[in-house]
Amino acid sequence: MAKLPQRTGLLRDAIKERIVERILDGTYGPGERIVESAVAAEFGVSQAPVREALRDLEAMRFVESQPHRGARVREVTTDELIQIYPVRAALEEVAGREAAARISEEQLAALGEELAAMRRAADDGDLHALMVSDTRFHEIIVEASGNDVLLDVWRSLRVEARSLVSALKSHSDLHAIAELHRPVLQAVQYRDPELAGKEMRAHIEFFGASVISHLSRP
Known part of the structure; x- marks a missing residue:
């Protein structure tokens, strides 16, 4: 420890x-x-x-x-998640736009390392390791935005990640999950703010829909 x-x-x-x-x-x-x-x-x-x-x-x-x-x-309800995901999508859209304009070479390298770690976790069938790298991937982008208020609010919404783990346990293709991060990384590497924001929002909305669909099953 x-x-x-x-x-x-x-x-x-x-x-x-x-x-x-x-x-x-x-x-x-x-x-x-x-x-x-x-x-x-x-x-x-x-x-x-x-x-x-x-x-x-x-x-x-x-x-x-x-x-x-x-x-x-605290237990998180499905209704609460329905409210959380649009907020997180909006936050990460802003983070993606700002990060694309401000991100350092060191942070870009760190994003690449986290994507590589997700791919290794997928090879090993290790969902926990994949989620650790997923969280860090997003955190790097939010940190790179340079907006401390956004970072604080984003961190307060991480409680939904617990439900994401539960939903993804039923997803057999961890490699597909890892690769969903590639368009985000590429947009930030291109330093294209509009594209990065668009990719971040689409990414979060996809996972939000997956989680809510999973939790809504009888």
């Missing part, structure tokens, strides 16, 4: 990201209680930064707290 930073604010943020990762990869399932003392003991910290991290995650709607029962992973 990587060592956590010692400064209070950084420590809280590091714990928050660790908990988010576990929610997204299913380690903490919907409705599961997150015990402050257990998390603190695992990370070798006091309960104060854990409590602060959970408070932040409640504001971000990843967890919900109940009196005398602590924090639990």
